[in-house]
Amino acid sequence: MSLTDKDKAAVRAMWGKISKSADAIGADALGRMLVVYPQTKTYFSHWSDLSPNSAPVKNHGKNVMSGVALAVSKIDDLTSGLMALSEQHAFQLRVDPANFKILSHCILVVIASMFPKDFTPEAHVSMDKFFCGLSLALAEKYR
Amino acid sequence: MVEWTDFERATIQDIFSKMDYEVVGPAALSRCLVVYPWTQRYFGNFGNLYNAAAIMGNPNVAKHGTIILHGLDRGVKNMDNMKEIYAELSVLHSEKLHVDPDNFKLLSDCLTIVVAAQLGKAFTGEVQAAFQKFMAVVVSSLGRQYH
Numbered sequence: 073m074s075l076t077d078k079d080k081a082a083v084r085a086m087w088g089k090i091s092k093s094a095d096a097i098g099a100d101a102l103g104r105m106l107v108v109y110p111q112t113k114t115y116f117s118h119w120s121d122l123s124p125n126s127a128p129v130k131n132h133g134k135n136v137m138s139g140v141a142l143a144v145s146k147i148d149d150l151t152s153g154l155m156a157l158s159e160q161h162a163f164q165l166r167v168d169p170a171n172f173k174i175l176s177h178c179i180l181v182v183i184a185s186m187f188p189k190d191f192t193p194e195a196h197v198s199m200d201k202f203f204c205g206l207s208l209a210l211a212e213k214y215r
Numbered sequence: 216m217v218e219w220t221d222f223e224r225a226t227i228q229d230i231f232s233k234m235d236y237e238v239v240g241p242a243a244l245s246r247c248l249v250v251y252p253w254t255q256r257y258f259g260n261f262g263n264l265y266n267a268a269a270i271m272g273n274p275n276v277a278k279h280g281t282i283i284l285h286g287l288d289r290g291v292k293n294m295d296n297m298k299e300i301y302a303e304l305s306v307l308h309s310e311k312l313h314v315d316p317d318n319f320k321l322l323s324d325c326l327t328i329v330v331a332a333q334l335g336k337a338f339t340g341e342v343q344a345a346f347q348k349f350m351a352v353v354v355s356s357l358g359r360q361y362h
Contacts, residue, residue, distance in 0.1 A: 104340030188332035193249035
C-alpha cells in the first residue's frame with residue numbers, strides 16, 4: 073500500500089491547508105489520545121499535568137507535528153527521512169509501535185473536526201496511507 | 216455487562232438523537248468503501264464502485280448506509296443488553312454475509328470521522344471516548360456469534 077503520486081499530491085495539498093494550525097492540531101490530538109486511550113498515559117508518567125490543555129501536552133503536540141512536517145517534506149523516502157526519529161523511538165523512547173496507529177487516528181479525527189469540508193474521503197484515504205507509511209518508517213529501527 | 220456512566224449514556228443519546236441517519240449513514244459507508252477499498256468485496260452487486268465519485272453517488276450505497284445507521288439505533292435504544300440485541304445480526308453477518316469482523320472496526324472508524332466532522336469542537340476527547348466505547352461494544356456484539 074505505497075504512496076502513489078496522487079496520494080503525495082493529496083497529502084501536500086492537505087498539509088498546505090492545515091500546517092498553519094499544526095500546533096493546535098498536535099495539542100488536541102495528543103490531549104484527546106490521553107483521554108480516549110488511557111493506556112497511553114503510561115509513557116508520560118514524568119509529566120506534572122496530563123490534562124488536555126496543559127503546558128506539557130501543548131508542547132509535546134508541537135513536537136509531534138514537527139515530526140509530521142518533516143515526514144511531509146521527506147514523503148518520497150520516509151524510511152531514510154525519518155531514520156533519526158526512528159532510532160530515537162526504538163532505542164530511547166521505546167514506544168510500542170501499536171500506539172502509532174492510535175495517535176494517527178486521533179490526528180485524523182482532529183483534522184476532520186477542524187477541516188470538515190477539506191477532509192473528503194479522497195483526502196482521507198491518502199492521509200491514512202501517509203500515516204501508515206510514517207508509522208512504518210518510525211518503526212524501522214525497532215528490530 | 217457493560218457499565219455506562221451517566222455522561223456516556225447522555226452523550227450517546229445526544230449524538231444519535233441529533234443525527235440525520237440518511238446523511239450520516241451514506242457518508243460513513245461511502246467513506247469506508249473509499250478509504251478501505253477491500254471492503255468493496257461485500258458489495259459486488261451494488262453497481263458502479265469504480266472511483267470515489269461513483270461510490271459517493273451510488274444509490275445502493277446510500278440506501279445501505281441508512282440501513283446500517285438504523286441498526287446502530289437499536290444499540291442506542293438498548294445500551295444495557297447490546298449483546299442480545301445484536302445476536303441475530305451477528306449470526307447474519309457470520310453465516311449469511313460472511314463478513315470478516317475486522318471490517319466492523321473499519322466502518323466504526325469512518326463513522327467516528329464523519330461524526331467528528333459534523334460536531335467540530337463539540338467532539339471533545341471525552342465525547343470521542345464515549346462514542347468509541349459505544350462503537351466498540353457494537354463491534355464486539357456483532358462479532359460475538361462467529362465461530
